Amino acid sequence: MDAANRGGTIAGVGRIALPPSHIPLHICRCPAVTESARPALARPAFSIHRRRALIGAAGLLAQPAMLGLLHAKPSPPAPTVWPQALQVPGGVARLSLGPAATRPVAQVRQGDVDVPLRVVGDTIEWTAIVGIPLAAAPGDAFITVLADGGGSPRLVHYAVAHKQYKEQHLKVSPRTVDLSPEDQARYERERDHQAQVMAAFTEQPGGVALPSPRMRVPVPGRRSSSFGLRRVFNGQPRNPHSGMDIAAPTGTPIVAPLPGRVIDVGDYFFNGGTVWLDHGQGLLSMYCHLSSMDVRVGDVVSLGQAFCKVGATGRVTGPHLHWGVMLNRTMVDPALFL
Numbered sequence: 001m002d003a004a005n006r007g008g009t010i011a012g013v014g015r016i017a018l019p020p021s022h023i024p025l026h027i028c029r030c031p032a033v034t035e036s037a038r039p040a041l042a043r044p045a046f047s048i049h050r051r052r053a054l055i056g057a058a059g060l061l062a063q064p065a066m067l068g069l070l071h072a073k074p075s076p077p078a079p080t081v082w083p084q085a086l087q088v089p090g091g092v093a094r095l096s097l098g099p100a101a102t103r104p105v106a107q108v109r110q111g112d113v114d115v116p117l118r119v120v121g122d123t124i125e126w127t128a129i130v131g132i133p134l135a136a137a138p139g140d141a142f143i144t145v146l147a148d149g150g151g152s153p154r155l156v157h158y159a160v161a162h163k164q165y166k167e168q169h170l171k172v173s174p175r176t177v178d179l180s181p182e183d184q185a186r187y188e189r190e191r192d193h194q195a196q197v198m199a200a201f202t203e204q205p206g207g208v209a210l211p212s213p214r215m216r217v218p219v220p221g222r223r224s225s226s227f228g229l230r231r232v233f234n235g236q237p238r239n240p241h242s243g244m245d246i247a248a249p250t251g252t253p254i255v256a257p258l259p260g261r262v263i264d265v266g267d268y269f270f271n272g273g274t275v276w277l278d279h280g281q282g283l284l285s286m287y288c289h290l291s292s293m294d295v296r297v298g299d300v301v302s303l304g305q306a307f308c309k310v311g312a313t314g315r316v317t318g319p320h321l322h323w324g325v326m327l328n329r330t331m332v333d334p335a336l337f338l
């Protein structure tokens, strides 16, 4: 990782915040309600079958423009497991570890630390669920599976494919890019605190099967597909957007997409009002720019329980939820869990 990715001083620019890519403290000028996000907004799946029914009913079959729709690419098949596998930066690898009497212990090397991995399944087949960092280089990668009883660990390989995320260039007032020394100090304190939060790994009993973590959408609203969007402010690259923005009015209740335990509640410089949930085995989710946080650290929330509200706190352009999902301390695309 080079200096530009660590945050700090850039020649000629002064102190600016450049959080490391695995730390989701970003300048969330989330384009949930601006022009840049509009073409990329998620739309409901629209099957060919339904198109035919609609077109037929409207008597529009003779119109060439509408006929073109019939040849449109069909929607991809609905997922049957969650998260879906997508072996690209910011995606998820599902790696079979085979049968074992108890859940194997698997880990991945990130920087100079071994980070434990989520392992799901049962005695017939265990699967490691690996979050792939947005900064990962395409090519070969591997995880390590520790042997029961202290034998030599084995490596499980997988390949990371290239994915070209969109890039967004913005010219903004330098004051909003360069942090004052006070803000910079605050940001650095918060970054260290967030790194501790993100290291949460709650073990589950070894023989117990974990449910497939299909998530519920935490708040209704237009969803941007801006995960991975690379932002460049005044020519200075920032970390890619590491979550999903959902546009909703301030005060809209946000519900837990899975059962979880509250592991952090705070008000942060970039992220504003923020809550983190721990769903077990390194699967965490974060909710940012909140106007209200109706839980405390240690609280347990059930699936669908309202626990905070949409707002516009922190560095934002308007009210929306910034929703992040993390596996093995790595922000991955929340859409893979829906």
Ligand SMILES: [Zn+2]
Binding pocket: 028, 030, 241, 243, 244, 245, 321, 322, 323
């Ligand atoms: Zn965002």
